[in-house]
Amino acid sequence: MSENKSFDELLLPVRNDIDRIDKELLKLFTERMQCAERVAEIKRKAGIPVLNAAREQVILDRVKKEAGEYGDSAVALYSAIMSISRARQHNMLKSGGVLRDLEQNSPKTLKADPRVICQGAAGAFSHSAALRLFPGQKPIFLPGFRDVFEAVHNGAGDYGVVPVENSDAGSVSEVYDLIMKHRMFIVGAADIPVRHCLCRAKGTGAVKKVLSKHEALVQCSAYLAAHDIETEAYSNTAAAAKFIAETRLEGVGAVCSAQAAEEYGLEVIAADIQNTDNNCTRFIVISREAVLPEDAEKISLCFSLPHTPGSLCHTLERFALLGLNLTKIESRPIPERNFEYDFYLDFTGNVHDVQTLALICALSDEMPRFSFLGNYKES
Numbered sequence: 203m204s205e206n207k208s209f210d211e212l213l214l215p216v217r218n219d220i221d222r223i224d225k226e227l228l229k230l231f232t233e234r235m236q237c238a239e240r241v242a243e244i245k246r247k248a249g250i251p252v253l254n255a256a257r258e259q260v261i262l263d264r265v266k267k268e269a270g271e272y273g274d275s276a277v278a279l280y281s282a283i284m285s286i287s288r289a290r291q292h293n294m295l296k297s298g299g300v301l302r303d304l305e306q307n308s309p310k311t312l313k314a315d316p317r318v319i320c321q322g323a324a325g326a327f328s329h330s331a332a333l334r335l336f337p338g339q340k341p342i343f344l345p346g347f348r349d350v351f352e353a354v355h356n357g358a359g360d361y362g363v364v365p366v367e368n369s370d371a372g373s374v375s376e377v378y379d380l381i382m383k384h385r386m387f388i389v390g391a392a393d394i395p396v397r398h399c400l401c402r403a404k405g406t407g408a409v410k411k412v413l414s415k416h417e418a419l420v421q422c423s424a425y426l427a428a429h430d431i432e433t434e435a436y437s438n439t440a441a442a443a444k445f446i447a448e449t450r451l452e453g454v455g456a457v458c459s460a461q462a463a464e465e466y467g468l469e470v471i472a473a474d475i476q477n478t479d480n481n482c483t484r485f486i487v488i489s490r491e492a493v494l495p496e497d498a499e500k501i502s503l504c505f506s507l508p509h510t511p512g513s514l515c516h517t518l519e520r521f522a523l524l525g526l527n528l529t530k531i532e533s534r535p536i537p538e539r540n541f542e543y544d545f546y547l548d549f550t551g552n553v554h555d556v557q558t559l560a561l562i563c564a565l566s567d568e569m570p571r572f573s574f575l576g577n578y579k580e581s
């Protein structure tokens with residue numbers, strides 16, 4: 203430090219330079235955005251899409267080369283600038299017309315007195331979820347998730363209640379795949395505490411083997427291993443309970459809820475055998491048509507991304523720019539396309555918010571595959 207000058211005095215001329223440069227940058231940024239607007243007008247007339255990935259790559263290659271040692275940083279900066287430029291163009295062109303129609307025209311409340319479909323049997327955790335989500339309704343039970351989706355798809359039921367994720371065992375991938383297969387909307391969600399019991403038919407002997415849904419067996423793995431109990435996957439916890447009550451197989455028990463044990467008259471040998479105390483499963487409500495309440499708080503999307511460096515990062519950045527909080531991201535392989543993935547994304551937000559709608563519409567226009575899955579309340 204020079205003898206008489208303070209740090210502030212030393213910084214002042216450099217900061218003056220930075221301020222001058224920022225002023226120029228801002229002027230050039232504004233000019234660049236105006237060019238993007240002119241481009242949008244031409245695209246409107248020509249009916250061509252906003253995104254031109256090849257043109258963007260040419261720009262990125264050029265700035266990387268020209269920026270020398272700052273090449274990678276320049277690429278990050280220009281990716282952000284072009285993303286903002288595209289967002290402006292999407293807003294001008296009102297991209298994502300289908301989604302805009304959906305936002306305008308979808309009902310805002312769930313049907314009154316709906317036919318609700320669940321997987322399994324009375325006493326299943328889906329049953330508790332259905333009662334929480336639709337108090338007073340008597341759900342119809344079908345054997346598999348596929349049956350629930352088909353029933354909602356063909357109109358035999360209004361809504362289906364299915365699990366998507368457990369706090370211990372993770373996602374129920376079959377349900378994610380069925381959502382995409384049947385192009386269902388998510389119109390509600392509830393987190394249900396899950397406590398498992400080890401049960402047997404009254405009067406049968408020591409349990410050597412248990413039947414239950416695969417996810418329930420995973421959630422009780424520590425207890426079952428410690429007690430040397432063999433496991434066999436069954437379609438559903440309550441269905442397993444019903445089966446052992448009816449067959450009274452010697453040495454065979456079930457892992458199910460206390461309600462299922464009571465429903466089928468089973469003896470509870472041990473309660474609370476799940477690995478974690480706060481074991482909890484998220485259930486969603488599936489529907490053929492979207493329902494978009496004014497006060498919906500969670501949005502779910504599914505999309506694939508181009509195989510280019512940073513494509514996921516730049517997509518997530520756009521949520522961050524709007525202050526939207528991502529609550530879940532999950533990837534699933536796309537059937538028949540080796541090692542290509544769909545991303546499932548949940549974030550807190552409402553599609554009736556203009557900026558959030560604009561972002562979703564822009565993404566729907568730019569992504570190779572894109573589905574808006576729903577915007578719903580969580581109970």
Ligand SMILES: C=C(O[C@@H]1C=C(C(=O)O)C=C[C@H]1O)C(=O)O
Pocket residue numbers: 237238241252253254255257258261283284285287288291
């Ligand atoms: C401006 C255009 O639209 C988009 C934005 C670009 C940019 O900001 O440079 C480049 C390509 C397009 O994805 C264009 O097509 O030139």
